Amino acid sequence: MPPVPLLAVSLLLLLACAPFAHAQEADAGDDEPAPRSIPVDAIRYRLVVEGPNPPANAIRAGLDLAQWQSDEEMTDDILELLAREGASQAREIAAVEGFYDAGVTVNIDRTVTPYVVTVRVVPGTPSRVTGVRIHVRGAAVDDRPLGTTAIADARDGWSLKLGEIFRQAEWIEAKDRALRAMHRSPYAAARIVHSEARVDAEHSEAQLDVQIDSGPRFSIGPIRVDGVKRYSPALVENFNTLQRGEPYTEAALDAYVRRLASSGYFSSAQATIDTESANPDDATIRVSVIEAPRHRFEGSISYSTDTEFGARASYTNADIDDRATQMRVEGRFELKQKVAKVAFTWPPTASKWIDSATIGGQQTDFQNNEETFAGVEVQRTGVDERARPLFRAAWLYDRQRPAGAEESTSHATFIETGYVLRRVDDLVSPTRGYMAEMRIGAGIPGLSTRGFGRAVVQTAAWYPIDRLTQLAFRAEAGAVIASSREGIPSVLLFRTGGDTTVRGYEYQSLGVRLGDAIVGGRYYALGSVEAIRWIDDTWGIAAFVDAGNAVDEIDDFDVAIGYGIGARLRTPIGPFRLDVAYGEKAKDWRLHFSVGLSF
Numbered sequence: 001m002p003p004v005p006l007l008a009v010s011l012l013l014l015l016a017c018a019p020f021a022h023a024q025e026a027d028a029g030d031d032e033p034a035p036r037s038i039p040v041d042a043i044r045y046r047l048v049v050e051g052p053n054p055p056a057n058a059i060r061a062g063l064d065l066a067q068w069q070s071d072e073e074m075t076d077d078i079l080e081l082l083a084r085e086g087a088s089q090a091r092e093i094a095a096v097e098g099f100y101d102a103g104v105t106v107n108i109d110r111t112v113t114p115y116v117v118t119v120r121v122v123p124g125t126p127s128r129v130t131g132v133r134i135h136v137r138g139a140a141v142d143d144r145p146l147g148t149t150a151i152a153d154a155r156d157g158w159s160l161k162l163g164e165i166f167r168q169a170e171w172i173e174a175k176d177r178a179l180r181a182m183h184r185s186p187y188a189a190a191r192i193v194h195s196e197a198r199v200d201a202e203h204s205e206a207q208l209d210v211q212i213d214s215g216p217r218f219s220i221g222p223i224r225v226d227g228v229k230r231y232s233p234a235l236v237e238n239f240n241t242l243q244r245g246e247p248y249t250e251a252a253l254d255a256y257v258r259r260l261a262s263s264g265y266f267s268s269a270q271a272t273i274d275t276e277s278a279n280p281d282d283a284t285i286r287v288s289v290i291e292a293p294r295h296r297f298e299g300s301i302s303y304s305t306d307t308e309f310g311a312r313a314s315y316t317n318a319d320i321d322d323r324a325t326q327m328r329v330e331g332r333f334e335l336k337q338k339v340a341k342v343a344f345t346w347p348p349t350a351s352k353w354i355d356s357a358t359i360g361g362q363q364t365d366f367q368n369n370e371e372t373f374a375g376v377e378v379q380r381t382g383v384d385e386r387a388r389p390l391f392r393a394a395w396l397y398d399r400q401r402p403a404g405a406e407e408s409t410s411h412a413t414f415i416e417t418g419y420v421l422r423r424v425d426d427l428v429s430p431t432r433g434y435m436a437e438m439r440i441g442a443g444i445p446g447l448s449t450r451g452f453g454r455a456v457v458q459t460a461a462w463y464p465i466d467r468l469t470q471l472a473f474r475a476e477a478g479a480v481i482a483s484s485r486e487g488i489p490s491v492l493l494f495r496t497g498g499d500t501t502v503r504g505y506e507y508q509s510l511g512v513r514l515g516d517a518i519v520g521g522r523y524y525a526l527g528s529v530e531a532i533r534w535i536d537d538t539w540g541i542a543a544f545v546d547a548g549n550a551v552d553e554i555d556d557f558d559v560a561i562g563y564g565i566g567a568r569l570r571t572p573i574g575p576f577r578l579d580v581a582y583g584e585k586a587k588d589w590r591l592h593f594s595v596g597l598s599f
Contacts, residue, residue, distance in 0.1 A: 043074055044114035051121030055097035062093045065106075065117055083108055083117060090119055098165040099123040100201035126165040127199050131207040132158060134178060138214030140187050146247055147214065150185030154178040154212070159467070166206035171197055175210055182212060184250040189215035189275040218248040218273055221282035227289040231265060235324055236287055238348040239263060241384040248273050248283065255386060255427065260289060264318055264326055264345075267292040294318050302334075305592050306498045306507035310334030323347075338363045352383040366508045367518035368403035371490055385427060388420040392441075398489035404515025410487045412448040416441030424462065428574050428597075431470055434461040435597075443488065452488055453481035460597075468535075474528040476501075476548075485512070485522050485552055493520025494550040497560070499594040502526055502546045504562025504583030506590070511550045523557070524550035532568055540568035544579070560585045571595065 047069050049060040060066060065086050068074065087104045094102035103122040108115055134155050140147030160166070160174035175195055182190035194211040220242045225233040239259045242252055253271050260269035268290040277283040299313040314330040324347040332339040341360025348354050361374035377394030392415070399409045416439055424433030437458045445451030456478040463471045478494050485493055495518065498507035512521040526548025534540040545563045566579030574596030582589050 042072060043076055043079065045069055045074070045079060045108070045117050046114050047117050047119070049119045049121065051119075052123060055094040055099055055102070055123055056121055058097050059090045059093045059119065059121060063089055063119065065119070069117075079108065079115070079117070086117075086119060090121060094121065094123055096168045098126040098128075098167045100127050100199055100204075101125070125204040127201065127204045127206045129160055129162050129164050129166050129208060130205045132160070132162065133207075133209045134158060134212070135210070136182075136190075136212045136214055138187075138190075138212075139217055140182070140185075140190075140214035143186075143217060146186050147217065150182050150187055150214075153185070154181040157181050160208065166197065166199065166208075171208070174208075178210060179212065182214060186217045186219070186247040186249065187214040188218050188248060188250070188273055189280075191215065215275075216280040218275070218277070218280045218283045220244050220246050220248055220273075221277070221279070221284050223285045223287055225287050225289070228291065230291055230294070230319060231324055234350070235265065235347050236260065236289060238350055238352065239383060241352060242285070245282070251425070253285070255384075256287075258427065259383065259385070260287075264316060264328075265292060265324065265347075266290060292318055304334075304499070304594075305590070307337045308335040310337070336365050348383050353380055354383060355380050367495075367506070367511070369514075369517035369519050370401040372399045373397070373489070373491055375491075385420070386422045390416075390418045390420070390439075392416040392418075396489045396491060398491060400490055400519065402514045402517030402519055405517065408486070410449040410489050412443040412452075412489050412492065414441055414443050414448070414454075414489075414492065416454070428572070429570055430462045430597075431464050432462055434459065436460075443492075449487035450482065452492075454492055455479055455481075468533060470532045470534070472528075472530040472532065475526070477525040478523065480522040482522065485520065490520050493522065494524035495520050496524055496526055496548050496550050499577075499579075499592040502528075502548045502560055502562050502583075503544070503564060503579055503581035503592050504546065504588075504590055505560060505586055509586075510548065510560050512552045521550045521552040523552070523554055524548065525557070534568075538570050540570075542566045542568050542577075542579070544581075546581070564589075566592075 047060070047063070047065050049056050063086055065082050068082060083106045086106045090104040091102055094104070101124040103124065105120045107118045107120075109118065136151045136154065140150055155178075157177055158174055159177050160170045164170070175192060179190060179192055191213055192210060193213045194209070196209045198207040198209070199205070221244060223237055223240060225236045228236060240256055242256060253273065257269050257271050260266050266289045269287070271285055271287045274284045274286060294317060296316040296318070297314070298316075299311070301309075301311050303309050310333055312330070312332045314328060317327045319325065320327045326345040328343045328345070330339070330341055330343075339360065339362040341358055343356060343358040345354065345356045355378070357376075357378045359376040361372070363373075364371045373396070375394055375396040377392060379390065379392045381390045382388040394414045395411070396414055397409070397411045399407065401407045418437065418439035420435070420437045422435045424430035424435060439456045441454045443450065443452045443454075456476070458476045459474070461473045465471060480488060480493060482488060495508035495511035496502055497505035497510040502510060509518055511518040526546065528544060528546045530542055530544035532540045532542045543565050545561065547559050547561045549558055549560050551557050560583065562581045562583045564579055564581030566577055569576040576595050577593060579592040580589060581592060
């Protein structure tokens with residue numbers, strides 16, 4: 001019989017006597033409540049678990065002996081019962097940890113106070129996985145490539161590998177992981193119909209068998225919106241890039257939900273496909289939203305190794321005209337940078353475009369170069385962040401006051417077009433895939449201090465070596481096409497160095513020397529290679545090498561190299577990075593930290 005029921009019965013009997021005793025004392029005329037009755041034979045004991053870990057720690061945490069050792073009503077009889085049951089409990093816990101032939105003895109030393117209960121564990125040889133069979137049946141088997149790819153992902157992602165110790169927790173996680181791989185595919189209703197782990201304790205072997213029924217293939221059907229009050233369902237639908245009739249994928253639906261959640265209109269968004277649909281080829285997408293408050297005030301204080309101490313405040317009105325037009329007023333005051341701007345964003349159109357307009361200005365003081373910038377711009381971007389075109393027109397004014405050189409002013413009427421392509425497994429914290437962005441623009445002659453062209457290319461890629469090891473690459477380059485940089489606003493020129501570019505150097509310290517200051521140049525290029533080893537699902541360590549510079553003439557390009565190590569933390573807003581880097585040209589170590597992706 002399990003120990004907990006017996007112990008519970010014993011304790012209930014003890015507690016049942018307490019009200020009767022208290023009632024007798026009350027009848028005797030005592031005004032004060034009687035003190036709690038403690039059995040005269042109550043004892044104290046201390047638990048000691050001897051043996052290697054694993055499985056000693058798990059046994060120490062899981063035994064009833066551990067849970068009841070501070071009980072004030074413990075008696076010798078109950079302790080004896082717990083000790084008798086403790087041996088079998090310990091063997092069961094050891095088996096959960098992969099040790100199926102563990103030897104366990106339990107002894108009580110009553111010659112000391114408190115008693116010492118010693119559990120000795122000889123774990124023996126752990127049972128290791130010697131065979132894994134994952135069998136999938138159903139429509140996915142003959143569906144190429146979607147079904148066969150999902151099956152391959154389920155098998156390739158199996159986490160309890162050959163040769164590893166068979167533990168119950170890893171066994172459950174491996175099955176859940178395989179099923180999740182199927183659910184991410186068009187086979188969203190896949191289910192495990194049979195799973196078996198055959199453990200041969202004598203030979204310390206475990207044979208694993210999992211059978212999955214894929215169910216039908218699901219395709220995108222109509223969208224049903226719940227939760228809108230201020231806005232129309234069309235607002236929710238216009239953020240959607242899923243095409244009716246296309247195969248369902250969890251990644252595409254997650255991107256839709258993330259788009260809604262980050263739009264500013266909703267404080268919460270969820271979407272699911274109806275896996276009970278009678279017509280899987282036209283399955284309903286159910287979207288539930290909670291509208292965000294119309295007015296939102298935010299403020300914060302901050303510190304960055306690039307811009308130092310600062311404070312930020314903003315006000316957002318999510319619907320200034322009862323037509324879902326957003327307005328955001330933002331101010332940032334930092335020791336080296338001050339920013340003020342007002343931005344208006346219109347809701348997405350039925351053709352999946354988002355329009356915005358911004359007016360603002362900033363003052364900066366980096367590398368002995370004081371800059372004042374003001375501008376107004378309008379922009380149109382696509383809704384889909386995975387494949388996003390953009391068009392931009394801006395009027396820009398710039399004044400530079402570099403230490404040791406003459407002050408200069410410039411302006412430009414600048415038009416630009418670009419395209420962003422993201423092919424990653426996760427838009428916030430990618431581990432596999434690539435991103436690329438290209439922008440081409442021009443300052444219009446006659447409407448600018450001088451005419452010029454401008455082009456920028458940025459790329460990043462992630463490649464997992466194994467489940468815990470990942471490589472990350474980054475490369476960027478830009479050019480301003482003009483005979484010189486004079487007359488071109490500094491925001492359109494290039495400087496580099498800092499937390500998210502070339503670590504080991506101060507923010508924007510790599511550029512063109514002018515007097516005692518560093519100013520922007522017409523060309524820049526940088527690259528980075530980083531290796532990350534994850535300690536668990538949240539924390540990791542990294543080693544990296546960065547290289548780059550910004551110059552005014554291509555022949556002057558001299559690569560600045562930085563390298564170092566860092567810590568990584570996965571967060572809901574992207575990876576947090578804390579790095580220590582050495583800059584070869586600066587001949588110094590620098591501390592850097594940043595959150596999220598750099599583009």
